[in-house]
Amino acid sequence: MQRMNEIFMNHATTEYRLAEQKAVQYFTSLYTQVINKTYVTTLTEDIQIWKMNHIHHSSWLSFFSRTKRKPDTRDYHRYIQWLNYTGKLDAYLDRSVSYIYMRDLGKALNSPDTQLQIQRVIVDIKKHLIQSTSENGRDQPEFMNLAGVYRWAQKEGIETATIWVINKLRSVSSHIPKEMDAEQAQRKLIKLIIGVVLHVMEEMDDNVSPAERARRLDEAIRLGYSYGLTYPFIDDLLDSQVLTVQEKEQYSCMIRAALLTGTVPELDDWNGNHMKLIQFIHAELSDAFEYIKEHQRPGTQQTFFGQAYVFFHAQDIDRAKVLTRDDYTNEELYIPVILKSSSSRLIARAVMGAPENEGFEQRTFFYGIYNQLADDFADMVDDMKDGAVTPYTYYLKYHDERPDLINPFELYWAVISYLIHNVYDSDAMACEVILDRAINGLKRYKERVGTEKYNEIMEIFASGNSEFNRLIQQMVQKAEDVDFFDKLLRDQLITHLRNNSKEKEDFFNTITTVRHQINNQLKISKPHGIPAMKEQLIDAANYSLEGDGKRIRPILTWVMGVNEYGLDASAIVPLLRSLEYMHTASLIFDDLPTQDNASTRRGRLTLHQVHNSATAELTGLYLIQKAIGEQSSLDQFNAETVLAVIQYSAQKAEDMCMGQAMDLDFKGRALTLEQLNMMCFYKTGVAFEACLVMPAMLAQVKEPEIAALKKFAYHAGIAFQIKDDLLDVEGDLLLLGKPVGKDSENNNSNFVSVLGHEGATKEMWEHYCLAMEALKDIPRNTAFLKHVMNYMINRDR
Known part of the structure; x- marks a missing residue:
């Protein structure tokens, strides 16, 4: 056992060192682009071509179609119906599914096989959307209600695993402390389960028997839950104020020990105040840990533990930063971000014990920071309130005092340029999807915070490249057809979870009140x-x-x-x-x-x-x-x-x-x-x-x-x-x-x-x-x- 622990520990630390070296090389390349502004010329040309398909000039026809204007995306069914009516649904699904293949499955879009798979998925989704919106005009999407999920499980022959995970999600939800965002925690967990299921489905072809398909999907659901559990009960818990500083340190040491030795430490010596919560989490995470270990294929277990350690250690380094310190270097700010953002997606594939795929790993490594910087930009106001250190919050606080600090908004566009031309070989569809996503993110942020706040933020982050910024803001203001299906589903899921939570609270309040009234009358x-x-x-x-x-x-x-x-x-x-x-x-x-x-x-x-x-x-x-x-x-x-x-x-x-x-x-x-x-x-x-x-x-x-x-x-x-x-x-x-x-x-x-x-x-x-x-x-x-x-x-x- 001691020898096995040493092997795990050596592999994990070696994995982190190698990943860190790769991250440094990547960051150096991005840094050079930002300093020399080389990304500006390249991306300007890309955007000039891109905007021809996204800025539509007014015509007399638009005057006669005012009644068919774009509905609020919060009205899910009307929005899908509008996309279909206006002929936009195919392109909408094309960019949405392509994005999922790039982000979650690490695919290159210029592969004929990938394009064939994407088109098949689009056909299936479109058929389902048109059917469901015509039949269930006032209902939530099927995947957001238990009956719809169970009906899907019946078709796949995985009812037992689905019942199991529904019960698990309910149990987790009931144990999320009030100081944490329960709906966001559930959303992340559901998203990770879906992510692992998608990976497994992508690995299967038409020759897989129904029984084998059901077995793999059953396993994927349980693996997805086991991996996804780390988000609410490790990342979110450690980011919250639920545990004391001492408890966080003790908890982090337990997680680190499990990843370095391959064995979950016992809880006997826990001396914190949240024993009941920690006992539940420890039991759930221990079961999840063992399940993942048991389902690793020969030779992949060390890869999983190595990736998991890279992710956790990078998160831990990032989490330890405080906004009051004014001397973090650019490398200290960005290297952990590159590591955690890439390894979080690499783990999904490692969890299922998939064979190594150099192309997938390369694309995923470089792609991660693109999503992370977009997410950090969207969350920067809340992160500032919480005192969390991200490239954006740190730049907001110290950009006047620290001229050496890299502007994260500029780095974001440098990443986009690098992805389009260095990772995806200037592929037209990859360029389309990445730019769609970037402009969509800015549009959503502007809509959420309002024009005044948005302009104030842009004054800080985009003032260094006035001409390029004018082009970007023109796209934010005028570009159309950049919405994404996953964002629609994300918003719907959050709304559904919150509404469901409120309805459930009202339900039990009603039962308590009416039951009391009835008891008094009996x-x-x-x-x-x-x-x-x-x-x-x-x-x-x-x-x-x-x-x-x-x-x-x-x-x-x-x-x-x-x-x-x-x-x-x-x-x-x-x-x-x-x-x-x-x-x-x-x-x-x-x-x-x-x-x-x-x-x-x-x-x-x-x-x-x-x-x-x-x-x-x-x-x-x-x-x-x-x-x-x-x-x-x-x-x-x-x-x-x-x-x-x-x-x-x-x-x-x-x-x-x-x-x-x-x-x-x-x-x-x-x-x-x-x-x-x-x-x-x-x-x-x-x-x-x-x-x-x-x-x-x-x-x-x-x-x-x-x-x-x-x-x-x-x-x-x-x-x-x-x-x-x-x-x-x-x-x-x-x-x-x-x-x-x-x-x-x-x-x-x-x-x-x-x-x-x-x-x-x-x-x-x-x-x-x-x-x-x-x-x-x-x-x-x-x-x-x-x-x-x-x-x-x-x-x-």
């Missing part, structure tokens, strides 16, 4: 002078009602009735009570010794345990009658409508009885999936249907919407039951409030016993997707129902 009062026996029944009923129930059904009724149908909250209180009375009655009967013989429910002893079976049966009947009485008191609605609601409710109660009868009849029998689905719907699904349909009936909504609600409820009910069956196997008694393993103990068939754990999980996700797809036919704000589904499949009780 207790059955005891009028003065009633017989003692009836008083006992009321006490027994209140005992069952007072348990720690989730109240999902009446909460759904309240949200749909009040928020979506505009019903008066006080007017539907009887309906809320009736639903919970009916549901509680069903649980009392379900728990009886003659049925499931449960000992605890909602965290307390079941009613027949506290009293006896006869009392429990009578209490259940009493609650059913109370429910009917509540429904008949819906006096603020049309009498004919209320009668229809009561009739519908009676039918659903019959269905629930039939479902429970099926459950009893099926005990000890091996069931088919069809029988399980039918029993599950009648036992569980009809209750979900009722809580959605009854307020819709009171609001007198049209039949097609009620049909969509029924479809949603059908699949939601089955998904809910499957999750219950999974929890019966894997759940926690204290969290569930009822015993686990009852189905197995009673020899009852359920989704887990019929399909197995993995099969049941996949079936739950199938019904989740079908329920989410049914929401598309409901012309309401369905955010709450969406989060109900997410809660159902992610709950732990």
